[in-house]
Amino acid sequence: MKIKLDLLKWYSLIRFVVTLLPLIIIFLSAFSEASFLSFPPKGFSLKWFVVALTDKSILRSIQTSLLLAAVASMLSLLIGTLASYALVRYRFPGRNIIDSFITAPLTLPMVGLGLGLLFFFSSFLGGLSFINLVFGHVIITLPYVVRNISISLAAVDKSLEQSAMILGAGPITTFYKVTLPLIKPGLISGTLMAFIASFNNTTISLFVASPENLTFPVKIFYFIEFFPDPRMFAISSFVIIASLAIMLALDRIFGLYKIALR
Amino acid sequence: MVTVQLENIKKSFTEPVLKGLNLSVKSEEFMSLLGPSGCGKTTTLNIICGFLKPDEGNVYVNDVVVNNLAPHKRDIGLVFQNYALFPHMTVKGNLAFGLKLRKVNKKEIEKMVQEAMELIKLEGKEDRYPRELSGGQQQRVALARALIVKPQVLLLDEPLSNLDAKLRREMRIELRRIHKEVATTTIYVTHDQVEALSLSDRVAIMHNGEIEQIGSPTEIYQRPKTDFIADFMGEQNIISGKVASVAEKETVVSVGDLLIHIPDSSLEKGKEVHLAFRKENVRVNKKKLSNVNVFKAQVIYHAFVGKYVQYLLSLDNIRILADVQVDFATQIYKEGDHVFVELRSEDFWVLQ
Numbered sequence: 032m033k034i035k036l037d038l039l040k041w042y043s044l045i046r047f048v049v050t051l052l053p054l055i056i057i058f059l060s061a062f063s064e065a066s067f068l069s070f071p072p073k074g075f076s077l078k079w080f081v082v083a084l085t086d087k088s089i090l091r092s093i094q095t096s097l098l099l100a101a102v103a104s105m106l107s108l109l110i111g112t113l114a115s116y117a118l119v120r121y122r123f124p125g126r127n128i129i130d131s132f133i134t135a136p137l138t139l140p141m142v143g144l145g146l147g148l149l150f151f152f153s154s155f156l157g158g159l160s161f162i163n164l165v166f167g168h169v170i171i172t173l174p175y176v177v178r179n180i181s182i183s184l185a186a187v188d189k190s191l192e193q194s195a196m197i198l199g200a201g202p203i204t205t206f207y208k209v210t211l212p213l214i215k216p217g218l219i220s221g222t223l224m225a226f227i228a229s230f231n232n233t234t235i236s237l238f239v240a241s242p243e244n245l246t247f248p249v250k251i252f253y254f255i256e257f258f259p260d261p262r263m264f265a266i267s268s269f270v271i272i273a274s275l276a277i278m279l280a281l282d283r284i285f286g287l288y289k290i291a292l293r
Numbered sequence: 294m295v296t297v298q299l300e301n302i303k304k305s306f307t308e309p310v311l312k313g314l315n316l317s318v319k320s321e322e323f324m325s326l327l328g329p330s331g332c333g334k335t336t337t338l339n340i341i342c343g344f345l346k347p348d349e350g351n352v353y354v355n356d357v358v359v360n361n362l363a364p365h366k367r368d369i370g371l372v373f374q375n376y377a378l379f380p381h382m383t384v385k386g387n388l389a390f391g392l393k394l395r396k397v398n399k400k401e402i403e404k405m406v407q408e409a410m411e412l413i414k415l416e417g418k419e420d421r422y423p424r425e426l427s428g429g430q431q432q433r434v435a436l437a438r439a440l441i442v443k444p445q446v447l448l449l450d451e452p453l454s455n456l457d458a459k460l461r462r463e464m465r466i467e468l469r470r471i472h473k474e475v476a477t478t479t480i481y482v483t484h485d486q487v488e489a490l491s492l493s494d495r496v497a498i499m500h501n502g503e504i505e506q507i508g509s510p511t512e513i514y515q516r517p518k519t520d521f522i523a524d525f526m527g528e529q530n531i532i533s534g535k536v537a538s539v540a541e542k543e544t545v546v547s548v549g550d551l552l553i554h555i556p557d558s559s560l561e562k563g564k565e566v567h568l569a570f571r572k573e574n575v576r577v578n579k580k581k582l583s584n585v586n587v588f589k590a591q592v593i594y595h596a597f598v599g600k601y602v603q604y605l606l607s608l609d610n611i612r613i614l615a616d617v618q619v620d621f622a623t624q625i626y627k628e629g630d631h632v633f634v635e636l637r638s639e640d641f642w643v644l645q
Contacts, residue, residue, distance in 0.1 A: 188375060188377060190373045190375060190377035191377050191379060191380075193342070193344055193364070193371070193373075193377070194371065194373065194377040194379075194438075195379070195390070196344075196363075196364040196365045197342055197364050197365065197367070197369055197370070197371040197439075198365075198390055198391035198394065198438070198439075198442060199365050199366075199391050199394040199395060199442065200365055200390075200394055201363070201365050204394070205365075208390075209379060212381045213380065213381060
């Protein structure tokens with residue numbers, strides 16, 4: 032037993048280090064004085080933080096990414112809830128096809144999807160706009176929402192909804208008073224995953240983001256390729272810390288773990 | 294007065310499930326729908342609730358056709374097998390749910406919840422969540438939640454099948470008491486004949502999407518009409534024979550070489566009939582004590598089960614079961630013993 036516990040402990044520690052090490056390297060390198068990417072950092076300065084946080088194009092890309100992630104995840108939440116409800120609660124012809132169609136982007140190579148979208152947008156939807164970018168992102172965020180909500184919904188017995196109805200609740204009241212509270216964990220985790228998937232997505236954005244709508248990951252990608260200096264380290268560590276803070280705050284507000292464990 | 298009436302209800306999914314079902318439940322009556330799984334009883338229930346629409350036929354509640362009325366407008370109480378209590382609400386929240394939708398004021402809700410808690414004897418547990426209650430307690434909350442809105446009809450879908458045997462017995466008594474107290478017209482769906490017999494004013498036996506017999510529990514038990522019901526209501530002896538002679542008060546049926554005298558005189562001579570008799574009505578003696586309905590038999594198997602002895606007996610080529618009550622003075626026959634089997638003519642009835 033003791034050996035097992037020790038093994039587990041070591042395993043956790045190694046996992047932890049391996050996962051965090053790249054983040055720590057980025058964080059430390061951000062304090063470098065040098066004007067090229069280097070590790071271990073040369074000297075100590077905060078100048079790259081100043082450069083990064085005053086670079087309008089970087090801030091704009093973060094803004095674009097946040098807005099994009101918010102819109103894409105909210106749209107996915109809306110469409111995903113309705114789609115999940117139909118898929119879980121009803122049996123209709125083509126149900127399995129629609130289900131696979133929604134889930135497919137999780138398994139398809141994104142490069143193909145991105146390329147396809149690029150041609151689709153430029154040939155049929157008048158080029159690359161923010162709306163088209165949202166469209167592309169919803170395709171990849173929708174599966175997260177649908178998966179999560181479907182699982183929650185399948186766990187809500189139909190008899191609960193039927194009980195509410197027979198007690199006098201119409202379909203809408205039944206959904207708000209019974210179904211919605213019971214699938215809340217799935218809604219929150221699905222939307223959160225969708226948000227993260229959108230915010231992190233590089234491949235799709237690389238194809239379909241126009242120069243005025245460059246997302247943050249794409250911006251970093253271009254910077255590394257053309258201006259490799261530590262400002263990207265600085266801004267990345269800033270984003271990492273911000274997302275950690277947001278996760279902690281969400282946990283405080285919604286008690287994600289508490290909900291998930293219920 | 295009739296509260297619920299089903300008129301020629303037909304419903305098919307991939308195959309026909311209900312084939313022209315007729316049923317009327319009187320006001321304040323406790324009616325059981327009894328049948329094996331797959332006989333269509335749950336479909337019937339869903340049609341009464343409005344969760345399913347019948348392909349044909351009408352559903353009446355208090356003489357009003359409700360075919361096109363949505364479930365939430367039907368004023369029906371429903372208790373599910375799995376209780377279906379809202380897990381995110383307390384007991385009180387569950388009970389108040391239907392009242393709030395009916396815009397009952399807060400004070401009144403408080404009072405009605407208290408009364409309901411007294412009815413189900415769960416005072417003081419208002420603020421518990423369903424998962425903090427035992428199965429029997431959840432069951433009673435589900436019942437109270439259905440009754441608190443004073444529905445015109447109460448439907449119970451196998452409500453006791455998730456409880457253990459002891460709790461089931463207790464809940465049967467509770468259900469009976471509560472029904473007496475609230476006197477709501479009740480339809481009870483079950484596959485358990487003991488529940489149906491002990492609770493109901495009338496029992497409707499369902500088989501293959503039709504109602505095969507409706508009657509009081511004693512009628513159903515003592516005079517099942519068909520082979521199926523006789524078999525479903527517990528192991529009975531069913532033998533087939535031919536009507537040999539018909540007289541005014543007595544008909545004789547020949548079963549092989551045996552001649553069985555029965556009181557039924559509505560039969561025609563030469564007709565093939567199925568005769569049934571209950572195994573507890575069979576008497577087993579060492580000597581021949583009478584001349585009518587006494588047959589030579591041999592014991593094939595016997596088992597002592599406490600209050601009685603189960604015999605498997607062979608009469609010519611017919612095998613019958615007999616449950617014979619025993620006390621310390623009764624002789625117990627062993628395999629191979631020759632005995633006489635005696636039945637009263639009124640113990641037989643003819644199956645359709």
